[in-house]
Amino acid sequence: MKIQWDWIAGNLDEIAAATLDHLVLTLIAVGVGFALSLALGLAAYRWRRLYGPIAGVAGLIYTIPSLALFALLVPFTGLSVLSAEIGLVSYTLLILVRGVVSGLDGVPRDAVEAAAGMGYTARGRLARVELPLAVPVIIAALRLATVTTIGLVMVTALIGEGGLGQLMLRGFNRSFPTTIYVGVVASVALAVALDLALVGLQRLLTPWTRARAA
Amino acid sequence: MQHEGEPERMPDRATGRAATVTFEHVTKHYDRRDRERGTAGAVNDLCLAVPAGKICVLVGPSGCGKTTSLKMVNRLIEPTSGRILLDGADAAARDVTELRRGIGYVIQQVGLFPHQTIAENVATVPRLLGWPGARCRERAEELLGLVGLDPATYATRYPVQLSGGERQRVGVARALAADPPIMLMDEPFGAVDPIVRERLQDEFLRLQESLAKTILFVTHDIDEAIKMGDLVAVLADGGILAQFGPPAEILANPASPFVARFVGSDRGLKRLSLSRVADLELLPPVTARAGDVGTDELRRALAGSFPWLLLVDELDRPVAWIARDEIRPGAPLAAAHAAPAAPLLDQRATLKDALSILLDADVHAGIVVDRTQRVLGLLTVGAIAGLLRETVRGDGREPDGTGGEGTGGLGTGLDR
Numbered sequence: 001m002k003i004q005w006d007w008i009a010g011n012l013d014e015i016a017a018a019t020l021d022h023l024v025l026t027l028i029a030v031g032v033g034f035a036l037s038l039a040l041g042l043a044a045y046r047w048r049r050l051y052g053p054i055a056g057v058a059g060l061i062y063t064i065p066s067l068a069l070f071a072l073l074v075p076f077t078g079l080s081v082l083s084a085e086i087g088l089v090s091y092t093l094l095i096l097v098r099g100v101v102s103g104l105d106g107v108p109r110d111a112v113e114a115a116a117g118m119g120y121t122a123r124g125r126l127a128r129v130e131l132p133l134a135v136p137v138i139i140a141a142l143r144l145a146t147v148t149t150i151g152l153v154m155v156t157a158l159i160g161e162g163g164l165g166q167l168m169l170r171g172f173n174r175s176f177p178t179t180i181y182v183g184v185v186a187s188v189a190l191a192v193a194l195d196l197a198l199v200g201l202q203r204l205l206t207p208w209t210r211a212r213a214a
Numbered sequence: 215m216q217h218e219g220e221p222e223r224m225p226d227r228a229t230g231r232a233a234t235v236t237f238e239h240v241t242k243h244y245d246r247r248d249r250e251r252g253t254a255g256a257v258n259d260l261c262l263a264v265p266a267g268k269i270c271v272l273v274g275p276s277g278c279g280k281t282t283s284l285k286m287v288n289r290l291i292e293p294t295s296g297r298i299l300l301d302g303a304d305a306a307a308r309d310v311t312e313l314r315r316g317i318g319y320v321i322q323q324v325g326l327f328p329h330q331t332i333a334e335n336v337a338t339v340p341r342l343l344g345w346p347g348a349r350c351r352e353r354a355e356e357l358l359g360l361v362g363l364d365p366a367t368y369a370t371r372y373p374v375q376l377s378g379g380e381r382q383r384v385g386v387a388r389a390l391a392a393d394p395p396i397m398l399m400d401e402p403f404g405a406v407d408p409i410v411r412e413r414l415q416d417e418f419l420r421l422q423e424s425l426a427k428t429i430l431f432v433t434h435d436i437d438e439a440i441k442m443g444d445l446v447a448v449l450a451d452g453g454i455l456a457q458f459g460p461p462a463e464i465l466a467n468p469a470s471p472f473v474a475r476f477v478g479s480d481r482g483l484k485r486l487s488l489s490r491v492a493d494l495e496l497l498p499p500v501t502a503r504a505g506d507v508g509t510d511e512l513r514r515a516l517a518g519s520f521p522w523l524l525l526v527d528e529l530d531r532p533v534a535w536i537a538r539d540e541i542r543p544g545a546p547l548a549a550a551h552a553a554p555a556a557p558l559l560d561q562r563a564t565l566k567d568a569l570s571i572l573l574d575a576d577v578h579a580g581i582v583v584d585r586t587q588r589v590l591g592l593l594t595v596g597a598i599a600g601l602l603r604e605t606v607r608g609d610g611r612e613p614d615g616t617g618g619e620g621t622g623g624l625g626t627g628l629d630r
Contacts, residue, residue, distance in 0.1 A: 114325025117288055117398075118339050118388075119314035132329045208329045211372035 004178045015167070019186050022163025025153045026194070028085055030146050033092030040093070041100025042126075051101060058094040066091070066155045074159055084156040091152055092145040099141020103134030136209060139202040143195055150191045154183075164190075232266035232428045233301040233395040235287065240296035242282050242453070255279035257286070257453035260296070264445065266395075267426040271443035273433055274476070279453030280432045284398050287430060288317045300396060315339050318389030318397035318427070322404040324381045326373040332358070332384055333369035339392040357387040362417060379410040386418065390425070397429045404433070415441060436477050440465065440484055448473050462488045482602040486566040491559055491582055494601065496591025499524040499581075504533055504548070508541040516541075522577055524589065525552060531587045532558065535577050558583050559593055569598050
């Protein structure tokens with residue numbers, strides 16, 4: 001089980017392309033998933049009765065094994081980026097909807113009441129008070145969803161996508177461990193990089209969480 | 215500190231614009247939605263007229279609807295029936311956000327926005343009203359100064375970095391930011407320890423002297439109600455107005471056994487902190503000038519229950535006490551062997567303070583003096599005890615005539 005460094009040196013372009021591919025698949029999945037989850041989460045926050053069904057459906061999807069989900073999609077959307085993304089987005093929903101709703105639920109009631117009493121409109125209150133205060137919980141959910149998605153993108157190699165998953169699949173098929181190692185290391189690096197980026201975003205958005213009692 | 219900017223800034227200062235607040239047969243029924251939201255009690259046919267510039271305290275046991283009544287003013291809760299008039303105009307007819315921006319709102323948990331600095335918190339309503347940023351900042355700093363927080367230290371901090379008392383001050387500053395004519399305060403000093411609470415109460419009363427806002431103030435603490443209120447509305451369970459009037463009147467003449475129980479059996483003592491020395495009839499002293507000669511007339515004048523002669527100087531300022539037995543007919547009255555003329559009482563002192571001074575003194579009468587130290591009369595422990603007895607005799611007595619717990623009784627102001 002030796003790593004063939006010369007293969008790595010000779011195929012840096014391909015590794016970079018696979019990594020970029022992986023990154024793009026992840027960002028699209030998390031981006032679209034977040035947009036949907038924000039809408040669903042706000043709806044569930046506003047109309048409590050929706051929360052059960054929304055969380056139930058998202059939870060149901062989450063229990064479907066990923067391989068099976070992608071296989072189910074192929075007859076409808078083919079071996080395509082679309083199939084991959086439909087699956088990937090679906091898996092982010094449970095984590096992200098819960099993140100949005102519990103983030104909003106965690107906003108101190110007194111702050112919400114004060115905002116209403118001082119004459120914020122419902123929309124202004126959401127934008128200026130509730131969502132900003134939900135940011136830490138929402139970003140925690142985004143970090144979890146992002147890392148999970150990076151792992152799931154690997155699986156989409158089986159329907160012809162997969163970024164770094166393609167490299168790893170090749171390693172398995174040809175008993176060529178070097179590409180497996182490359183895939184593992186690159187995906188871990190990608191996960192760490194995106195996680196750090198989200199931590200940075202949170203620091204930027206929530207300076208108040210670092211203010212400590214004097 | 216301001217120079218050329220001063221004149222234009224005057225209109226945004228807290229200069230005591232105030233409005234009347236009138237509850238006209240306001241009722242709020244419990245319904246299922248209220249219970250789910252956990253909002254408190256019902257309100258039943260509430261009639262109240264709060265004059266402009268006064269503090270009206272709503273007080274009562276929990277669940278008596280006092281917070282509900284408050285929240286109906288800024289329409290966080292809508293009445294089931296009845297009207298609330300602000301300066302004569304129906305609150306229900308106004309745009310709800312515009313209405314709320316014109317009413318200061320302070321709640322017990324303060325409700326500062328944790329993600330905003332103190333200055334941003336204070337400038338909330340000015341910002342909603344679209345004031346330019348510089349003016350918001352200026353106003354925030356002015357208000358922080360007003361509530362005793364140095365803007366240089368506090369403006370850029372976050373709420374988590376403040377003590378409970380400091381947060382409550384910021385809450386008051388935030389409510390005052392757009393100089394609203396009306397303030398709603400729901401147990402605004404409830405979340406701090408008693409010592410800080412007392413200081414905040416004192417400071418707020420001092421502030422109100424110059425602001426003269428119309429304030430509706432909710433508390434469950436009768437002592438706070440008596441201290442803060444120009445008018446006190448005692449609410450009973452079910453949101454029924456049990457009595458409405460100045461605190462002294464409520465202590466002296468509880469309209470029903472419920473009110474008497476609620477204000478407490480020590481209401482006589484509470485009344486002492488509301489009454490001033492000048493409110494009592496003073497005992498005229500037997501006086502003489504230093505150097506006068508003792509006479510039998512003087513001895514006879516002192517034969518009553520209070521055997522002390524007060525020696526005064528030529529400006530009627532007290533010099534010394536002389537006991538009746540020390541007075542010899544024909545001998546000059548001298549301060550030499552006499553007791554010092556103490557204690558002196560300011561006529562504006564509260565009876566509570568006067569009593570504690572008197573209990574501490576050798577001669578059980580205080581010399582009440584005016585601003586130039588001239589003697590006005592004597593105050594004895596007996597006179598204060600008389601007032602206490604008069605209050606306590608009212609205990610357990612049936613409410614007179616008007617039916618007590620109803621809203622008609624002690625004048626809601628509406629029938630006038």
